[in-house]
Amino acid sequence: MSKQEFSNIYFDQVAVGDTLPQLEIEITPTLIVSTAIASRDYQDVHHDRVRAQELGSPDIFMNILTSNGLVGRYVTDWAGPEAILVSVNIRLGAPNYPGDTMVMSAEVTAKREEQGRYLVDLAVAGKNKLGVHVSGTVIVDLPNSAA
Amino acid sequence: MPKEQAEFEAGMQAHVERGEKGVKTSWDEVNLPMVRHWVQAMDDNNPVYTDAEFAAGTRHGGLVAPPTMLQAWTMKGVKDQAPGSSTTDPMADVFDALTEAGYPAVVATNCEQTYLRYVKPGEKLHHTYRLESISGEKKTGLGIGYFITQLMEYFTEDEEKVAEMRFTILRYKPAQREPKRPPRARPGMTRDTEFFWQGLHEDNKLLIQRCLSCGQLRHPPAPMCPHCQSLQHDTVEASGKATLYSHVTMHHPPLPAFEYPNTIALVELEEGTRLLAGLIDIDRDELEIGMPLQLEIVRCDDELSVPMFRRAS
Numbered sequence: 479m480s481k482q483e484f485s486n487i488y489f490d491q492v493a494v495g496d497t498l499p500q501l502e503i504e505i506t507p508t509l510i511v512s513t514a515i516a517s518r519d520y521q522d523v524h525h526d527r528v529r530a531q532e533l534g535s536p537d538i539f540m541n542i543l544t545s546n547g548l549v550g551r552y553v554t555d556w557a558g559p560e561a562i563l564v565s566v567n568i569r570l571g572a573p574n575y576p577g578d579t580m581v582m583s584a585e586v587t588a589k590r591e592e593q594g595r596y597l598v599d600l601a602v603a604g605k606n607k608l609g610v611h612v613s614g615t616v617i618v619d620l621p622n623s624a625a
Numbered sequence: 626m627p628k629e630q631a632e633f634e635a636g637m638q639a640h641v642e643r644g645e646k647g648v649k650t651s652w653d654e655v656n657l658p659m660v661r662h663w664v665q666a667m668d669d670n671n672p673v674y675t676d677a678e679f680a681a682g683t684r685h686g687g688l689v690a691p692p693t694m695l696q697a698w699t700m701k702g703v704k705d706q707a708p709g710s711s712t713t714d715p716m717a718d719v720f721d722a723l724t725e726a727g728y729p730a731v732v733a734t735n736c737e738q739t740y741l742r743y744v745k746p747g748e749k750l751h752h753t754y755r756l757e758s759i760s761g762e763k764k765t766g767l768g769i770g771y772f773i774t775q776l777m778e779y780f781t782e783d784e785e786k787v788a789e790m791r792f793t794i795l796r797y798k799p800a801q802r803e804p805k806r807p808p809r810a811r812p813g814m815t816r817d818t819e820f821f822w823q824g825l826h827e828d829n830k831l832l833i834q835r836c837l838s839c840g841q842l843r844h845p846p847a848p849m850c851p852h853c854q855s856l857q858h859d860t861v862e863a864s865g866k867a868t869l870y871s872h873v874t875m876h877h878p879p880l881p882a883f884e885y886p887n888t889i890a891l892v893e894l895e896e897g898t899r900l901l902a903g904l905i906d907i908d909r910d911e912l913e914i915g916m917p918l919q920l921e922i923v924r925c926d927d928e929l930s931v932p933m934f935r936r937a938s
Binding site for chain 2: 516519542543
């Protein structure tokens with residue numbers, strides 16, 4: 479991969495109220511299982527449908543580490559490789575079951591310079607057909623300007 | 626609050642104050658194969674995680690691990706926690722006490738991660754964990770329970786702190802599922818009170834009766850004005866702003882349509898009339914006479930909606 483393929487968002491390009499392009503993520507069994515194992519979460523409800531149903535769930539469902547990872551990925555997909563995530567605070571809601579689609583959206587809610595860093599606050603949400611799967615705030619440190 | 630519950634809550638608070646810590650170590654240092662597995666599973670194409678040459682030319686100065694991968698490094702894995710981890714969980718007694726006290730169900734509600742810096746391949750992480758806070762008993766959509774927040778602090782081998790995480794779970798008594806719950810008793814509805822219930826259910830409005838002769842508002846609805854004895858009346862819509870006038874908590878006899886403890890409020894509307902209503906998301910220990918409240922009309926089933934109140938924001 480060459481560097482030209484990736485572009486960065488700079489602090490001075492961002493305004494409060496800006497929205498990020500939406501991202502649709504198809505929730506497949508492969509996504510749920512592969513991300514659970516990649517996060518080394520072997521709880522049976524994330525890979526064993528029979529066991530998940532015994533515990534009262536209609537199917538396997540996405541683990542929290544993955545929801546957190548997808549929120550981070552959504553922000554850096556937009557911001558580019560120079561972005562540095564400072565914090566990811568999420569609140570969890572409706573589960574992500576296979577067959578659903580999660581639509582991620584975000585809005586810039588604040589920006590400020592703090593101790594030499596250029597910080598942007600984003601209100602992020604991921605919604606599926608059951609409701610809000612994940613919502614929260616991400617703080618990202620962006621490069622100041624393209625100059 | 627019953628004595629046993631007060632003792633139980635005090636026991637949990639004492640645990641928080643002791644601040645006993647556990648530690649979890651990692652089997653392996655931060656490494657590219659695990660990172661590659663993660664970014665492929667997440668479909669994360671950020672080159673700073675896997676392309677060393679590219680990463681060297683960025684602010685990161687070289688390969689870094691995805692910050693949200695933090696927890697993965699010290700996770701238990703299929704079988705065992707890595708050597709050097711605490712062999713007994715300092716929080717086990719709190720969780721056991723919650724199960725014994727009737728709060729067996731668990732759901733994670735919040736995860737807050739703060740990254741002091743990104744970690745790099747070759748660094749070996751461990752984290753400490755302790756109970757940071759336990760809420761009072763809360764009524765939630767899932768049932769009554771306690772929110773429990775753990776603080777995890779992540780360090781490198783030379784004890785440089787690189788990240789922290791607050792993880793909140795709800796331990797709760799599962800509420801009876803909706804289909805199993807008998808419906809609320811129907812209100813006694815007459816031609817005098819019909820407008821009130823129809824207004825709530827069909828128009829999503831809380832209506833107050835108004836005397837057409839003297840203009841006085843009245844509740845509960847009645848055919849005659851108690852001030853001027855007029856039989857002529859219409860209605861006005863309440864703004865929904867209110868304050869708490871008085872309250873009582875029902876414990877017995879338990880009616881199957883309600884959750885317990887069931888706090889019933891006498892609410893004074895901004896317009897001056899008072900009515901009885903249930904409360905939403907307010908712990909009974911937090912109730913204060915005069916506190917501002919906001920109307921929320923709750924649809925109970927296909928036939929009935931009732932006025933309820935939550936804390937005004």
